[in-house]
Amino acid sequence: MKYSLSEMMCLDIYTSSLSSKEYDKIKLQIKPSTPKFMPLLSWDIYSQNYFKTLKNLKTESDIKMVKAFAKKAKWKNEIDTIFNNQDFDALIITDAGQKIVWVNEGFTKMTGYSKSFAVNKKPHFLQGINTSTKAKKRIRNKLHELKPFTEIIMNYRKDNTPYECQVKIIPMYSDNVTHFLAIEKQVV
Template sequence: MKYNLKKMMALDLYLTTLNQDNSDTIAGLVEGTTNFVMPLMSWDFHSKNFNRQLQVAQREQDILKVVHLGQKYNWKNDVQSIFKQNEFEALLLTDHEQRIVWVSDGFTAMTGYFKKEVLHKTPRILQGADTSVKSKKRIREKLSTDMSFSEIITNYKKDGSPYKCEVKIFPLKTDETTHYLALERQVV
């Protein structure tokens, strides 16, 4: 198959001028429709779309993992609705004593800590000098109410760099609270 280099370059230039909505629309039309060795689209455009699809797939896998754990532990919570109503970059699951039992790959991407490094530790591993004493106190008080809540806290990555994190914590219950699910995302 012969490619028209001028048309490919024009398409490449055109794709770089699109806003996100138009880019998403075009991606849906172009994605998977070519049988060429080299698709007729910008490699940047293709890479960005591929990475976005990868993130969506990873998010779905994380949700399925928590749903599976919910079935295993017989939680009465509607776990699916938690995810439908909240954004997150990272997930952290602790037991009732707040020891970490599972984290998502997004947690590793956000903090730099691998799963094996944080298992059986508490989320306090993420706190440091600039973590507000008031925030920590509010979190402890809210945990004791067994109600969902949100807090913004300064946490620290494995390399020691601080970041602001919005944490939404959901008690997961059978007849009583057995675990806590934290949905986390970095904020400015």
């Protein structure tokens, strides 16, 4: 007799309650129609899709937050164009004076610093002993030009471990530049 998977699960419960002698009497009559163990590959595929979906939802949520800032500040930037095919770990919005007004959860995950710690600080608290003075100077100069740019800089996490970070900074403007959006990705 062949059994379905659900019948096999019930049968497993039943057979686990039998003594060895009782089980020996019936074991030859039990023939599963499916393998006893499901291949892990099927669960791996589900797991990969699940985590990819979660990441996409977090990305969408982050972009919605940036759009909310854009609406409130009446930015003229095309937000959808900014994020078109853009992969990121962290997002930071600063005011025109470069004080942080918002960071996403990815910022905390990448740096170890909480949102509440980062807000009202300038991003230079992420820099440390091996942060290139040339890179810092290039960033300062490019910020004054008020044009989008990308730079790679050595930053430091809260636990003081260094990491290379690709920073894409975009001036956000209504009539004038009111904020900067930093799109950050750890360089591996």
